[in-house]
Amino acid sequence: MSGARAKGPDQVRTAGVLPWRRRHGTLEVALVHRKRYDDWSWPKGKLDGGELWPAAALREAAEETGLRVRLGVPLPSARYPIPARSGTPQEKIVRYWAARPLGGGGGLRHEVDRMRWVSVKAARRLMTYRRDGEQLDALVAAEDSGALAAWPLLVVRHAHALGRKAWSKKDWLRPLDDRGSAQARDLVPVLAAYDVRRISSSSATRCIHTISPYAKSAGLKVHSTAWLSEEGYEDKPTKMAAIVTDLLAEGRPALVCSHGPVLPDIVGLLLDRSGKGAARAILKEAAEDTLVKGEALVVHVRGRGKAARVVAAERHQPLR
Numbered sequence: 001m002s003g004a005r006a007k008g009p010d011q012v013r014t015a016g017v018l019p020w021r022r023r024h025g026t027l028e029v030a031l032v033h034r035k036r037y038d039d040w041s042w043p044k045g046k047l048d049g050g051e052l053w054p055a056a057a058l059r060e061a062a063e064e065t066g067l068r069v070r071l072g073v074p075l076p077s078a079r080y081p082i083p084a085r086s087g088t089p090q091e092k093i094v095r096y097w098a099a100r101p102l103g104g105g106g107g108l109r110h111e112v113d114r115m116r117w118v119s120v121k122a123a124r125r126l127m128t129y130r131r132d133g134e135q136l137d138a139l140v141a142a143e144d145s146g147a148l149a150a151w152p153l154l155v156v157r158h159a160h161a162l163g164r165k166a167w168s169k170k171d172w173l174r175p176l177d178d179r180g181s182a183q184a185r186d187l188v189p190v191l192a193a194y195d196v197r198r199i200s201s202s203s204a205t206r207c208i209h210t211i212s213p214y215a216k217s218a219g220l221k222v223h224s225t226a227w228l229s230e231e232g233y234e235d236k237p238t239k240m241a242a243i244v245t246d247l248l249a250e251g252r253p254a255l256v257c258s259h260g261p262v263l264p265d266i267v268g269l270l271l272d273r274s275g276k277g278a279a280r281a282i283l284k285e286a287a288e289d290t291l292v293k294g295e296a297l298v299v300h301v302r303g304r305g306k307a308a309r310v311v312a313a314e315r316h317q318p319l320r
Helices: 053-065 120-126 130-145 178-193 205-218 230-235 237-250 263-271 278-289
Strands: 011-023 026-034 039-041 044-046 068-082 090-103 112-119 151-157 198-202 222-225 254-258 296-302 309-316
Touching: 011 053, 011 068, 011 130, 026 053, 026 120, 026 130, 044 053, 053 068, 053 090, 053 112, 053 178, 068 130, 068 151, 068 309, 090 130, 112 120, 120 130, 151 263, 178 205, 178 296, 198 205, 198 237, 205 222, 205 254, 230 237, 237 254, 237 263, 254 263, 263 278, 278 296, 278 309
Parallel strands: 011 090, 151 254, 198 222, 198 254
Antiparallel strands: 011 026, 011 044, 026 039, 026 112, 068 090, 151 296, 296 309
C-alpha cells in the first residue's frame, strides 16, 4: 500500500480504523454512532491538509473513540460516491487499519455520541452499511491467520539533506536542509501511529536528525551505529544484517533509519521472510527502486526470531 502524494480533484481522502480486543477469549470490535446520521460504522475521518494516512487514522481513532491505538495490518479500502454541495459527484476513499488499543481516557468528539464494543456476530447486525462488512471479514481472516498479532518494523530513509557539493566537512556530518527538517516533523505522527518503541539509526547526522523529533516526543533513546551508515555497511555488511536480526528476535515495534545504498539489502532481508502476495510485491518494489528520502516502509511481522514472517507491508512517502 503506497502513500499517495496527491488526490484526484473529486476525491475525499479519509482514514479509518477497526479497533479490536479479545475479551474472555472472544474477538470484539468497536463501532461508533453518529447522532447526525443515526448510523453505526467504523471510526473514520478526513485527512487534514498536509497529513499522511497513518497520522490521520491515529488522530481519528483518538477523536472518535477516545482510545490511544497502535495501527496493525492494513485492511481493504472502501470507495463510494458521496453527494457534494457543488452538485458535482465526489468519491470518498477510505483506507482502514486494524487498531489495537493501548489505552484510553479521551472523550468522544465530532458528531460521535456513542461507542460500543461488540462481538463479530453482533457487529454484523449493528453496522448500518453493508460495505463495512468487507473490513470486518478481513479482520476476522487476519485473526484466523495470526496476522492480527503482527508487530511493525519500519524501515526509514533519511529525510532530504544538504547537498554534497554544498558541504565541505565530512559527509557523515552533513545535516538536513529545511525541506528535510519539515519531513522529519511530518514523520512524528506516522511513527507514533505504529507505537515505535526502539530506534536503530545510522550514526550519520542526517539519519539521526530524521528520527530525533519522534524520539524526543516519545521519550526514546536513539541507538546509533556506524554499521548502518554507508561507510560502515560497505566495510562490514554482516553487521547490518545482525542488527536487523536482533530486531526480529526482539519482536517489538521498531524502526531502522539508513541510507539509499544500504536500504535495498535491509529490505532484502525482510523479503526473504515474506511469502507470495501483496506484501512480497511491495517489498520487492522497495528493494529494487529503494525508498525516497523521508519515506517510511512499514513491515508487519508475525512471530519473532527464526519464526518471524512478513504478513503485510505498506509505504508512506513524504508530502514535500
